[in-house]
Structures are given as structure tokens and as C-alpha cells.
Amino acid sequence: MTTIVTDNCKGCRFTDCVTVCPVACFHYDDEMLYIDPDTCIDCSACIPECPVQAIYEGDDIPEDQEHWIDINAEKAPELPVCEEQMEPLPGAEERKAALGF
């Protein structure tokens, strides 16, 4: 099973997750991050780092987020790799608060 980024990452992109990824398998677009399942080693290091709990490991994905498995796999390989922490997107703090974190 694989590790995936889901809904909560949208519009916030805090990238705390990226700093601990041992194999640099996060990719990004203007909105959020995606994990490349072919490179990810399922180490779970990123999961507790995410301030909005957007990342799930395969066996633990809520049903309403399962569509993200395919989205991560399709999008990640086409997008640039995110190797270092980036500035959060504008409005990220507000979004985090709105999500209850």
C-alpha cells in the first residue's frame, strides 16, 4: 500500500512533510502536494509532521478520501519535485484554523 496526500493539503501547502521525506518523493502544483508512489518507501515520516493531518498511509485512508490514491499516482510524476520547505500558500493559516487545527 502507499502513502497519499488528501483534501486538507489544498490551499495550504505547509511543506513540513517535505523536510523529513527520506527519498524526496513529494511533487507540487499551485494548490497542493502529491506523493509519487513509485519512489515513496512508506516510512510514514511525513504523516505526523503535517499540521492539518492531510497525509494517510494506505491501510488507513478514510473511504471518502480513497479517490486521492489515483490522483497522487497520476499527478506526482508529471510535476516538479519539492525537496525543500516552501512558503505556505497565502491564506494557509486561515485554512488550517478552519480545518480545526
Next chain:
Amino acid sequence: MSDLGTSSKPLLVAIVGSGPSGFYAAEALLKSEISVKVDLFDRLPSPYGLVRSGVAPDHQKLKQAIKLYEKIADSPDFNLVANVNVGTDIDIDDLRASHHAVIIACGAETDRKLDIPGEDLTGSYTATEFVGWYNGHPDYRDRQFDLSHDVAVIIGQGNVAADVSRILSKTVDELKHTDIAQHALDVLAESKVKEIHVIGRRGPAQAKFTPKELREFGELGDCHPMIDEQELELNTASKTELEEKTNIGSKKIYDQFCEFAAMTADTNKTKRCYFRFLLSPIELLGNEKLETVVLEKNKLSGDAFKQSARGTGERLELETGILFRSIGYRGVPITGIPFRDDWGTIPNIEGRVTENDKLVPQLYTAGWIKRGPSGIIGTNRACSVETVECLLADISALDTGNKSGINNILSLLKDKNIRVVDYADWKKIDSEEIKQGEPKGKPREKITYRDQMLALID
């Protein structure tokens, strides 16, 4: 203005330790905008630290972190200097004379002790030596483990305890296609262990396993997880801890324990793994060999997230011939490098080594020896990046005259008859291991004696 870091005068950095933190420090240096040459030392002939000799053999996917380290090693500005023990084969002062900066990333190679009577009885082992042994670490190659008892006890509830318990719980069929060392597989095949007790000094809400590692105990071929429901009762502070939204990991662990407790034991499975809480070993009894573990029942005291275990005076005894303590690793000092004996780490501020609160020029540290023995492979990436940022910020202070460079070190080592293993040498050993694994359906068969590794490259 210092010209250090230009192509005519590259920054020379020696890194001690080729585990994750050493490799991530090398990566951060090589990715920087300045011109750098990195020499990465390891005391073993093989690189990769605990990714090779700690990460469990049945977790092969995690070992793919090595693919990234191989890419780093392919850089023309990277040099592996393995089979060299810094502190004994070569002095730190020699490295300070040859390189502008030295990063100590030597991990935490020994274990913490329980400090209870009987700890040294035969049959009382450390997770550190068992893990090193089944992973083919040369230092532990000839250790003996007597697995001819029904009951085994593991003290501690972190992921290392999970690894040790899982390896004892698995069948040979579940292990034989991993890169577990053959000598270990042979001994495990004869194991008589049927009952494994994994003992935490605090409660089920404080266990340090990660959810995925715990879940595996419900998926074993011949072993069933056991928990007494009564032991899952929580005090008020623990309930508060589990309600905290950011503590979702502990909540998942607790829910998993509840799920295990509710399962009916599969009678087709011959082994049982018991998770037990609020118990501390206070004495090990036996006549030379371990026979009984005396445990004291604990009670939690303190506020939520600060609860500690206090003995209640109530004792119980568990008959067993095998005990593994898995209560954490500990750093080993290197001669010439400041060391904090109470923490088992090198004193530092964000990776800059300090002595009596003063910065020590040229010396930096990263990984487990910097932070203490916690955190997984990726945690070390952020840690090494922090250290390298400090080092690069200090660059003008590091420009302290001419450095003799690695060639000087190599000739010192040659004079001492030390056979340096470089990256090309290691690749030869690596392909031989892979070749030896093939007929057995294993990703590799590790070569576990130093002289056998060296014989392959001479």
C-alpha cells in the same frame, strides 16, 4: 573576502558515519551553491548505518532509501572512506588538519541499561545485539542466543521492541526471502519460543509503537496478538491525552490494542504475543542463567503528557529463560570530541558542537548522536540540513589556512596498514552479496565477517 568554496579552493568536509544523517549531510553540502568535496568515513567496510544493520529485514521497502544514497555517492565530489574508525584508526585532529570542517554523524551504537540486579545473567540480552546479529553486523556476528525456551520477554514498547518481537513471532517461511543473515535464520528456525511478552512501564496510551508497526501483529502467519481487556482501562489523564487532536498516533495505537483485545485467538496459530502494561522489571533471578523476571506493578502519576510510572509495591513473577531489553540506544564517545555522558550525545547548538557552552571551531554533528536515539530515517534529513546550514553560514570562519586534504589522510592510513574501502570497492562487495542471495530468493546474503568482505576486494 574568503575565496573558500570556489572551484580553485573547494570547501573540504569530512563526515564521520555513513548512516542516513551522514548521507543527508553530504547531500545538503553537494547541493549547495559553493564548491565542496565530501569525504564520508565509516568504521565498517559497508556503508548505510542502521538502514543496513538496524531496519528489520522484513521491511525491505524501507531499505530503498539506499537508492538515494547511491545517487549521492555517484557525485564526483563524493568519496567513501570506509573501514576506518575515526578516533582509533585516525585522530580527530588529523581530520581537522586535512579538512575545513568535520561533521560527526556516528549514530548511537550502544544500548541503555535497566540497572537492576541480575541484568547480566545468561539469557538476558539487549535488543541492540539481537538486531545487529540478525542483520549481519560484523560486531555481533558471533553472538549466541539461546532460543530453547517457551517464553521470551521484551522490555520496552518502542518500534525496536516491535521489531524484535516480530522477528521472534514470525515463521521461517515469513523470513527466508528477506535479507536476514543466514546464521540468524538457522537459529530462528530451531526456536522454541511460543509466548512473547512485550512489556511497557506505562499504559497503552503511552506505547511508542507507530500504528503500522503495531498493526502487523494482527497479520502474522503463526502468531496471535493477545491483550487483557482490563489492562486497557485508562485513567483520566490518559483519556485527556487520547482526546487531543494532534495525538492521533497514540489514539490509533490504543484503538489497535482494543481491536486485538476483542479478537478471538486463532487456535490454528501456535504462538502468542502478549502486550502488557504498567509493569517494570525490578530483578532478574536465576542460577547463572535467567529463570524468572520479577516485575513490579506501576501506577501513572502526573499531568496528561507528563505522566510517569511509579511502582506500587505489588510484585509478580514471570518464568522465562529469555529477556531482551529494548529501552533505547545510547551514543558512544569518540576520543577528542566533547560528549554529554548524561544524555549520551555530543553537546551542540543546532549542529554546531559546543564544549562548556563554547562553540568548538570546525566541529559539527548530525543525526542520533546530535539529537539522541529517536526519530526515523527521514527525521535525519531535516536534522542534517539544519547542521549544514550552520556550517555554510560559518564558511568565512572555516577558512583557516591550507588543508592537507584526503590524500594526506589516506597515506596516514596506508602507513598504519589500514585497507580503506572506497565506493568502488563497496560496489564489488554489494554485487557479491546480491549474487549470493539470488539462489535463495533473497535480495542479498550479507557478508558478515570483515575479513571476508575485505578478501573480496584484494
